[in-house]
Amino acid sequence: EVQLVESGGGLVQPGASLKLSCVASGFTFSDYWMSWVRQTPGKTMEWIGDIKYDGSYTNYAPSLKNRFTISRDNAKSTLYLQMSNVRSEDTATYYCTRRRGGWFAYWGQGTLVTVSS
């Protein structure tokens, strides 16, 4: 059974940094592109970016490229999202997803990030 378990969310102050993790199981992690998608409290969905199966290539939403970094550790079957200089508009639930082609077959349960002073 495919499982994606995110962690690392919480309350963070504006301007701070935060690193989210996603541990994968039930499939060969190193065979798949992985993505991060977020959902705002108003339910708007936004693709953040993705990373190639070997970690050699990444894509990002242009609006987030300068502040967010996606990485992975295939030995640990773990996906990461490094967020820097966070803003109130980054408040959202962050989902780890397994990408296939241009669609998202599996989603984690999400981790909530709240940016507030």
Added chain:
Amino acid sequence: DVVLTQSPATLSVTPGERISLSCRASESVDTYLHWYQQKPNESPRLLIKYASQSISGIPSRFSGSGSGTDFTLSINGVELEDLSIYYCQQGNSLPYTFGAGTKLELK
């Protein structure tokens, strides 16, 4: 970026009826259009890929159609468990984008 416009924003339904949800793209996405269902307090799940291809484990009452800029998700015989938000998403070009969603509620 490709903008996806979903309509209606909210649809009031009666169990058993057949309904259609619309997703319109600001430019052609060929058939690289996918549908997701999100039940309250759950993560999204894939319903339909490539506009009309079914997904294992998804009830057969869900179907999709369309290509280019106009797409439809149909539910043939709505059930109470289908009360959710439905999103379309395009995978034709980066950045991938989602529609704002259609919420199904009970009439």
